[in-house]
Amino acid sequence: MPTLSVVLEAIRDRGTVSRVELAQATGLTGATITHAVRRLIQLRFVREAGQVSSGTGTPRRLLALVPEACHTVGIQFDRFRTVTVVLDLAGRVVGRRMDAGAGVRDPESMTTALAGIVTALLAETGVARATVLGAGVVTYGPQDQEAGVLLTPQPTDAWQGYPLADELARALGIPVLLENDATAAGLGHAGLGSARSSFATVYMAGGIGAGVMLDGQPYRGSSSNGVELGHISVDAAGEACTCGNVGCLENVAGPTAIVSRARADPALSARVDLAADTLTAFRRIGRAALGGDRAAAELISASANALAIATVTLVNLFDVARVVLAGDAFADVGAVYRDRTQQALARASFIRAVHAVDVELSVQSTDAAAIGGAVTVLRDLFESARRPRVRG
Amino acid sequence: MPTLSVVLEAIRDRGTVSRVELAQATGLTGATITHAVRRLIQLRFVREAGQVSSGTGTPRRLLALVPEACHTVGIQFDRFRTVTVVLDLAGRVVGRRMDAGAGVRDPESMTTALAGIVTALLAETGVARATVLGAGVVTYGPQDQEAGVLLTPQPTDAWQGYPLADELARALGIPVLLENDATAAGLGHAGLGSARSSFATVYMAGGIGAGVMLDGQPYRGSSSNGVELGHISVDAAGEACTCGNVGCLENVAGPTAIVSRARADPALSARVDLAADTLTAFRRIGRAALGGDRAAAELISASANALAIATVTLVNLFDVARVVLAGDAFADVGAVYRDRTQQALARASFIRAVHAVDVELSVQSTDAAAIGGAVTVLRDLFESARRPRVRG
Numbered sequence: 001m002p003t004l005s006v007v008l009e010a011i012r013d014r015g016t017v018s019r020v021e022l023a024q025a026t027g028l029t030g031a032t033i034t035h036a037v038r039r040l041i042q043l044r045f046v047r048e049a050g051q052v053s054s055g056t057g058t059p060r061r062l063l064a065l066v067p068e069a070c071h072t073v074g075i076q077f078d079r080f081r082t083v084t085v086v087l088d089l090a091g092r093v094v095g096r097r098m099d100a101g102a103g104v105r106d107p108e109s110m111t112t113a114l115a116g117i118v119t120a121l122l123a124e125t126g127v128a129r130a131t132v133l134g135a136g137v138v139t140y141g142p143q144d145q146e147a148g149v150l151l152t153p154q155p156t157d158a159w160q161g162y163p164l165a166d167e168l169a170r171a172l173g174i175p176v177l178l179e180n181d182a183t184a185a186g187l188g189h190a191g192l193g194s195a196r197s198s199f200a201t202v203y204m205a206g207g208i209g210a211g212v213m214l215d216g217q218p219y220r221g222s223s224s225n226g227v228e229l230g231h232i233s234v235d236a237a238g239e240a241c242t243c244g245n246v247g248c249l250e251n252v253a254g255p256t257a258i259v260s261r262a263r264a265d266p267a268l269s270a271r272v273d274l275a276a277d278t279l280t281a282f283r284r285i286g287r288a289a290l291g292g293d294r295a296a297a298e299l300i301s302a303s304a305n306a307l308a309i310a311t312v313t314l315v316n317l318f319d320v321a322r323v324v325l326a327g328d329a330f331a332d333v334g335a336v337y338r339d340r341t342q343q344a345l346a347r348a349s350f351i352r353a354v355h356a357v358d359v360e361l362s363v364q365s366t367d368a369a370a371i372g373g374a375v376t377v378l379r380d381l382f383e384s385a386r387r388p389r390v391r392g
Numbered sequence: 393m394p395t396l397s398v399v400l401e402a403i404r405d406r407g408t409v410s411r412v413e414l415a416q417a418t419g420l421t422g423a424t425i426t427h428a429v430r431r432l433i434q435l436r437f438v439r440e441a442g443q444v445s446s447g448t449g450t451p452r453r454l455l456a457l458v459p460e461a462c463h464t465v466g467i468q469f470d471r472f473r474t475v476t477v478v479l480d481l482a483g484r485v486v487g488r489r490m491d492a493g494a495g496v497r498d499p500e501s502m503t504t505a506l507a508g509i510v511t512a513l514l515a516e517t518g519v520a521r522a523t524v525l526g527a528g529v530v531t532y533g534p535q536d537q538e539a540g541v542l543l544t545p546q547p548t549d550a551w552q553g554y555p556l557a558d559e560l561a562r563a564l565g566i567p568v569l570l571e572n573d574a575t576a577a578g579l580g581h582a583g584l585g586s587a588r589s590s591f592a593t594v595y596m597a598g599g600i601g602a603g604v605m606l607d608g609q610p611y612r613g614s615s616s617n618g619v620e621l622g623h624i625s626v627d628a629a630g631e632a633c634t635c636g637n638v639g640c641l642e643n644v645a646g647p648t649a650i651v652s653r654a655r656a657d658p659a660l661s662a663r664v665d666l667a668a669d670t671l672t673a674f675r676r677i678g679r680a681a682l683g684g685d686r687a688a689a690e691l692i693s694a695s696a697n698a699l700a701i702a703t704v705t706l707v708n709l710f711d712v713a714r715v716v717l718a719g720d721a722f723a724d725v726g727a728v729y730r731d732r733t734q735q736a737l738a739r740a741s742f743i744r745a746v747h748a749v750d751v752e753l754s755v756q757s758t759d760a761a762a763i764g765g766a767v768t769v770l771r772d773l774f775e776s777a778r779r780p781r782v783r784g
Contacts, residue, residue, distance in 0.1 A: 141742075142742065142743055142745065142746050144746070151745055151746055152745075198614060210709075220711075221710055221711025221712065222590060222711050222712055222713045222747065223711055223713075223743060223746050223747055224711070225711050225742065225746055226708075226709060226710055226711030227711075228708045228709065228711075228742045228743075229709070231708055231742045232704075232705040232708055233626070233701050233704065233705060233740075234625070234628060235628060236626060236627060236697075236698070236701055243740065243742055244739050244740040244741070244742075244744065245704060245708075245740035245742075246701075246740070306628070309625050309628055309638075312624075312625065312637060313624040313625060313705065313709075314709065316618075316620045316623055316624055316637075317602075317618060317619055317620065317621070317624065317705075317706065317709055317710070318613055318618055318709070319612075319613025319614050319615055319616070319618030320613065320614055321614045321615075347636050348625075348635065348636040348637035348638070350533075350534065350617065350620045350623045350635055350636075350637075351615060351617045351620075352636065353534065353543055353544075354534050354536070354543055354615050354617055355614065355615055
């Protein structure tokens with residue numbers, strides 16, 4: 001874990017803090033702390049904040065974070081939704097908005113729209129663009145993260161190979177990083193203070209994905225395109241997916257599949273207004289289920305069961321002790337999925353005799369991935385090598 | 393990657409080599425090489441081997457490995473088989489034998505049997521026990537590797553919590569490490585020279601497991617009990633497994649399941665002698681399939697299909713570019729599984745547009761896990777922390 005990030009986090013956690021206390025809190029040497037603090041002061045991220053006497057010794061100078069020193073932007077979009085956030089250096093969300101997703105727009109017009117959204121949000125929140133270090137744009141895979149390019153013809157053929165990060169950076173005038181949505185949701189859930197946490201994230205918005213954090217670092221695999229939980233087969237006799245696999249979790253349990261089944265049920269369609277985008281319709285089905293609609297509840301239950309089984313697979317393969325559910329699709333019915341997944345893990349995880357696996361619902365289901373996009377920019381600033389590559 | 397291991401590997405690869413050439417080959421500084429070589433000579437693993445003049449410069453002293461300086465033992469067992477190997481420091485197999493598996497023996501008598509096997513093998517190969525650094529005992533999970541204890545009531549209740557590593561160490565008078573069979577198969581396939589390789593291992597012997605190597609290090613997860621491919625669900629409507637899950641790959645595709653189905657087919661049972669232990673019977677079914685027996689071929693084909701689908705899951709989650717098939721069950725029919733898995737990955741891996749995923753059959757299917765047990769002892773010698781723990 002990069003030193004600057006650890007020190008900055010320790011300052012942030014404590015409000016004001018002396019160098020000696022920082023050394024105690026982080027386990028780093030005094031010399032390392034001195035060096036890191038000097039750099040953070042140069043960056044204007046940290047300032048001297050008076051001093052305190054401690055008994056008979058030399059008074060200790062205090063340090064404090066300068067939260068408004070810089071900001072980062074996170075943008076998560078899929079076909080159905082765009083969530084945009086602005087974070088300050090303290091990791092606080094100082095601006096947030098939700099807009100329409102990409103639909104079937106071509107990448108050029110979507111990029112223009114995203115740039116407009118960011119500009120409007122910065123204006124609304126009174127954040128000067130000069131303080132914005134960069135933006136993390138967060139969406140589905142496969143991606144070439146280093147090149148900032150999507151490697152999929154979703155939602156239209158024109159997106160395949162489109163230089164999204166470069167074009168958005170040009171439109172915004174700030175650096176842009178590309179990140180996977182499920183990985184970002186994990187980063188967003190853990191926040192900047194994710195130095196040592198390990199957990200899997202199951203992410204459900206327009207689609208289903210997952211991410212794994214190990215000791216504060218995202219699991220990357222050989223091309224940063226791993227942990228694609230939505231495209232593991234949960235039904236060998238299931239229908240073919242555009243990905244090439246059969247019975248993909250996403251086609252069994254994802255919002256598109258559930259909404260499609262709901263629309264095929266005339267009685268349910270009569271009770272619940274499904275004339276909306278997929279995510280909105282899915283959330284209406286979820287709220288109907290919570291309100292006691294039996295047909296809606298059965299659809300959500302089937303989805304939760306399939307997701308729970310796939311999460312057992314995820315846990316049996318990655319051997320994590322904690323699973324976080326995040327994403328807009330969990331905003332209303334997350335507790336149903338959480339309980340079903342917890343039950344499945346308690347019954348069927350291979351390692352349950354060795355250690356428990358706890359499931360929790362992200363408190364910021366809808367925004368976690370966008371927040372993670374903003375966090376990844378800050379992490380990138382501090383880390384010499386953001387994405388260690390694994391060679392094949 | 394630990395320096396000593398890298399340097400030893402470079403010496404081993406080159407026969408005789410100078411310190412300057414070692415620095416060039418490893419990218420390490422001259423001072424680091426000098427320090428590492430001094431330690432390796434102290435350990436008597438490396439010796440001075442004359443010198444060469446290189447043009448006008450000072451003659452360079454040459455270094456060579458002392459392969460017979462030390463040995464390590466690897467023991468892989470399951471219910472059906474025990475494979476034991478002795479490796480020298482060059483990683484060469486200098487002794488090897490195969491014996492009966494644990495069957496339903498209690499752990500005490502199996503431990504006594506294993507100690508007898510090792511003693512006999514050392515005598516057969518003329519290896520002095522004083523040169524044996526340790527043994528790696530390799531079997532199924534879940535395990536507490538640090539404690540050297542099995543955490544499963546397989547094959548009998550008495551095995552649950554039995555201090556296998558300690559008891560075997562006491563019986564043998566040498567240190568014993570416990571390792572997962574599939575992880576060991578990966579280590580055995582890569583050998584000591586696995587410094588930078590990344591791949592997944594799919595292991596099939598009595599059961600089915602898997603391992604992932606990333607940059608030469610096994611993926612460990614939070615308790616070294618990950619990558620349990622045999623216990624991911626490939627059939628949500630499948631039968632319940634003792635592990636708590638339903639439709640586990642092992643119960644659909646593993647030797648026990650295939651042999652059980654073959655025995656239920658009177659015509660097939662009349663053609664193929666299945667009155668043998670499960671692994672022997674499975675290999676006979678495999679050879680019958682290769683010989684043109686249609687019923688046998690259908691069973692192997694069904695097994696290969698299920699294994700291929702599960703391997704797509706493994707690849708979609710871990711994003712590796714290479715898959716190695718290892719284990720005694722692949723000894724005859726490995727090519728069928730390799731081809732089926734390669735086809736499935738070419739059709740259905742999520743990342744196939746980003747990078748190819750190659751499937752290969754380990755050239756030492758039957759022995760890879762035992763060899764890996766011996767390799768893990770050598771690695772442990774060189775690494776300060778063999779198994780970095782991931783906190784939950």
